[in-house]
Amino acid sequence: MSEAALLPSASWIWFEHAYVDPVNRYGQFRREVTLDARTDALPTSAPAWVSADQAYQLFVNGRYVCRGPARGYHARWPVDEVDLAPFLRPGVNIISAVVHAPGVSTFQYISALSAGWLFAAQIGGQRVVTDASWRCRPDPSRVRHTPKLTKQMGFQEQVDLRQDDRAWLTAASDSLDATWATPGFVAPYGSAPWHDTEPRGVPMLTRNEMPYANAVGAAHWACFPKPASSGPARPTAEHFDALRQAGWSPSPDARVEAERLRFAVPAVEAGQARAITLDLGRASVGELLLEVQGAVGGETLDVLFAEACEGSGRPVLAEPARSDPVDIATRLTLAPDSCVHRAFQVVGHRCATLVVLGPAPALELAVGHRETRYPLAVEGSFDTDHAGLMSIYRASIHTQRNCMLDAYVDTPWREQAQWWGDARVQAWNTFYLADDARLLQRGLRQIGDDAQALPNGLTYGHAPTIAHTCVLPDFTCVWMLTVWDHYFQTGSTAMLEELGSRIDRALGYFEHYGVASGELVPADPRYWLFLDWTEGLPRTGRPALLNLLLLEALQRLGELIDASDYRGPLERARTLADVLKKTIDTQLWDARRQRYRDGIDESGRPFETCSLHAQVQAVRCGLRPDWHTIVARDVVTPFLQGKSDESAEPTPYWLTYVYEAARRLGVGREVLPHLAKHWAPMAESGGTWERFDPPGTGETSGSHAWSAHPIHHLPRLLAGVVNTAPGWSRIHFEPVLDWPRTNRAEAAVPTPHGPIRARWNRGANDDPIKVALDLPAGITAQVVLPGCDPATLKGSNQWTWNVPASAVDEPAKP
Numbered sequence: 001m002s003e004a005a006l007l008p009s010a011s012w013i014w015f016e017h018a019y020v021d022p023v024n025r026y027g028q029f030r031r032e033v034t035l036d037a038r039t040d041a042l043p044t045s046a047p048a049w050v051s052a053d054q055a056y057q058l059f060v061n062g063r064y065v066c067r068g069p070a071r072g073y074h075a076r077w078p079v080d081e082v083d084l085a086p087f088l089r090p091g092v093n094i095i096s097a098v099v100h101a102p103g104v105s106t107f108q109y110i111s112a113l114s115a116g117w118l119f120a121a122q123i124g125g126q127r128v129v130t131d132a133s134w135r136c137r138p139d140p141s142r143v144r145h146t147p148k149l150t151k152q153m154g155f156q157e158q159v160d161l162r163q164d165d166r167a168w169l170t171a172a173s174d175s176l177d178a179t180w181a182t183p184g185f186v187a188p189y190g191s192a193p194w195h196d197t198e199p200r201g202v203p204m205l206t207r208n209e210m211p212y213a214n215a216v217g218a219a220h221w222a223c224f225p226k227p228a229s230s231g232p233a234r235p236t237a238e239h240f241d242a243l244r245q246a247g248w249s250p251s252p253d254a255r256v257e258a259e260r261l262r263f264a265v266p267a268v269e270a271g272q273a274r275a276i277t278l279d280l281g282r283a284s285v286g287e288l289l290l291e292v293q294g295a296v297g298g299e300t301l302d303v304l305f306a307e308a309c310e311g312s313g314r315p316v317l318a319e320p321a322r323s324d325p326v327d328i329a330t331r332l333t334l335a336p337d338s339c340v341h342r343a344f345q346v347v348g349h350r351c352a353t354l355v356v357l358g359p360a361p362a363l364e365l366a367v368g369h370r371e372t373r374y375p376l377a378v379e380g381s382f383d384t385d386h387a388g389l390m391s392i393y394r395a396s397i398h399t400q401r402n403c404m405l406d407a408y409v410d411t412p413w414r415e416q417a418q419w420w421g422d423a424r425v426q427a428w429n430t431f432y433l434a435d436d437a438r439l440l441q442r443g444l445r446q447i448g449d450d451a452q453a454l455p456n457g458l459t460y461g462h463a464p465t466i467a468h469t470c471v472l473p474d475f476t477c478v479w480m481l482t483v484w485d486h487y488f489q490t491g492s493t494a495m496l497e498e499l500g501s502r503i504d505r506a507l508g509y510f511e512h513y514g515v516a517s518g519e520l521v522p523a524d525p526r527y528w529l530f531l532d533w534t535e536g537l538p539r540t541g542r543p544a545l546l547n548l549l550l551l552e553a554l555q556r557l558g559e560l561i562d563a564s565d566y567r568g569p570l571e572r573a574r575t576l577a578d579v580l581k582k583t584i585d586t587q588l589w590d591a592r593r594q595r596y597r598d599g600i601d602e603s604g605r606p607f608e609t610c611s612l613h614a615q616v617q618a619v620r621c622g623l624r625p626d627w628h629t630i631v632a633r634d635v636v637t638p639f640l641q642g643k644s645d646e647s648a649e650p651t652p653y654w655l656t657y658v659y660e661a662a663r664r665l666g667v668g669r670e671v672l673p674h675l676a677k678h679w680a681p682m683a684e685s686g687g688t689w690e691r692f693d694p695p696g697t698g699e700t701s702g703s704h705a706w707s708a709h710p711i712h713h714l715p716r717l718l719a720g721v722v723n724t725a726p727g728w729s730r731i732h733f734e735p736v737l738d739w740p741r742t743n744r745a746e747a748a749v750p751t752p753h754g755p756i757r758a759r760w761n762r763g764a765n766d767d768p769i770k771v772a773l774d775l776p777a778g779i780t781a782q783v784v785l786p787g788c789d790p791a792t793l794k795g796s797n798q799w800t801w802n803v804p805a806s807a808v809d810e811p812a813k814p
Helices: 003-009 235-245 387-402 420-430 438-447 473-490 494-511 544-563 569-588 612-620 625-640 652-664 668-685 710-717 805-809
Strands: 011-014 025-035 047-053 055-060 063-068 077-083 091-101 116-123 126-129 135-138 157-160 185-188 197-199 209-211 214-222 254-257 260-265 272-295 300-306 329-333 337-342 347-357 363-371 381-384 721-723 730-733 744-749 756-762 769-774 780-783 791-793 796-801
Touching: 003 047, 003 077, 003 116, 003 126, 025 116, 025 126, 047 055, 047 063, 047 091, 063 077, 091 116, 209 272, 214 235, 214 260, 235 272, 235 300, 235 329, 235 347, 260 272, 272 300, 272 387, 347 363, 381 387, 381 710, 387 420, 387 668, 387 710, 420 438, 420 473, 420 652, 420 710, 438 473, 438 494, 473 494, 473 544, 494 544, 494 569, 544 569, 544 612, 612 625, 612 652, 625 652, 625 668, 652 668, 652 710, 668 710, 710 721, 710 744
Parallel strands: 077 197, 157 329, 730 780
Antiparallel strands: 011 116, 011 185, 025 091, 025 135, 047 077, 047 116, 055 063, 055 091, 116 126, 209 363, 214 272, 254 260, 260 363, 272 337, 272 347, 272 363, 300 329, 300 347, 381 744, 721 730, 744 756, 756 769, 769 796, 780 791
């Protein structure tokens, strides 16, 4: 049976009226389904359509099935499709769920002050839908009034495990106590605010369980007095000074067994505390899995999550006095003898510090982690003999995958927000790992959704979101550019045809400032002009970089329109591009310095600065092709060699554009030592960072995928595989063979036609260089190799020629 046939017969239900203060409420829901073993064979398929406002964990017969739904908008709320057949058994089957209603908006969710659970399934011959027959209750173990994890995310979990032993997941109905009742709220499918539903559109997240790798340090101290406050407990703040001042020692012995790290915590006297820091071995994102034995009942166990810890085991935590505190922590009250906690909230971290407050007897703990991220089927690969580059490549992939949830997110650590400037880089990374455009496609729709559109046409910098200070005109340009990126990867113009009217409204914002009549777009004081984290870029007046981003968006839209069946007002993009190009050349070109100035200040005078950012973006727009040799020689190469005095130093985010420009300009060889040097500290930590500051120093994140772009730069540079036509119908093949620190490279690059395979190897001394390129049907390569005439080729190709060893020691010439 299809979703369309079954789901409308389900109702939205909640344990009380859904509009009675839904802030940070957890509900438990269950329904029994009997499969008669004498007459019913177990179904081979049991499709279920599941959703909740805002999130659920689904169980069948006590076994974890999945979590969801994906982020979205209430007018078309996302619904997940799952198969329950693997979890069913003869006789009574118990379908159960934990559902969380945050009741407040975050950087991933816009609250409608609503709460609900929606379920419909075809199980054998039975239809099972949410209705008044379900049993439910508020989760008795949950503390409601807790701190937010961060200003961008939801609430901490604080759980009294004495109040819920999780037996309800498998208990017979006649054993349930009086707290279980029928729903207090039953609303027909299509009721406000859930006017309709839509398929999830991306795969369900992974659910593989893994242990923490080891325990890395322990501390013991006298408890500091808790702050005199009537507000919610803040474990991070309560322990911060103690963790910093305590002496740390080696941790107790720990062993990995049955996907858990198991260890003992010695008894803790009253007025004392013990802390043990666990390390996953690498950053990850998911749910805490915890089992405790030996408690008397009533003991407090706090779990503080961090991106890094010192060698002693001391976690690197943010200062609790920050104006935007980071309180990524969980507080548990233990039940007698044996208790289990399965976290609900998804947390990105590497280290977890467990703090036991006395009095407490000796405890036995088993701790694990359910990794919860996008199930990317990685088909692409890269390999070289340069150990440093390989460490960087692996760290980049790991970070990229941690930042792929139900959307591309900036970091799993403190935001989990779908920032669209980040998402563009992440999509480029993805396409060198897998031919999978689903996160990009779904994000394009969400950023441009009418449910969250400014009246003047601008998009939010990330969406769905409550962050009204995060409207970035430059990210609206990036959003238009990613419509092109989707076309360039897939060869399909469908997104332009779907989003054309929304793009038209976005263009209207920029046209308002007179682009068509030869004016530059100004910085709008109502919004945040991001451009890059770096200082030194003008963000007042009429900034060059903003206008150059707009120009590239207009140019790409014009090309996309030409390739599509679209006919409509967007066709003016070509004319606007021509006018804006002329305006930029007329108003910003400095003939004496052979540079583009950084814009026009508020008094109408050109800025004196000519940033690297502006020159690189001018190259991306194809301005003054005859000038590109000068840019390569006098701007890009000196910067990459550390010989420039650039005042606006690009951050890891914007360096992806610098690196790509260097490749286009013929100085891609210079990228390799720059990348190797600046990414080496990140690789040592196992992930890529938001900035060049290590995690825990300020606001920087240690798992941030906008700096994971070595994933696509290394195969493009060393293996030489670059897409040059929509749908990968044509590529440019020009590997960097003359960097003396590498003797071989190979890559497999996934495409809609199948994988491209490229490899080269240079033996010792003056041994021949061997190069091979295997192209699947449907792809043509423009091949540029030293000593060979450029050629257009298909299929499998090999080259062998002698190059003196001294030739690879010469610097690249632009």
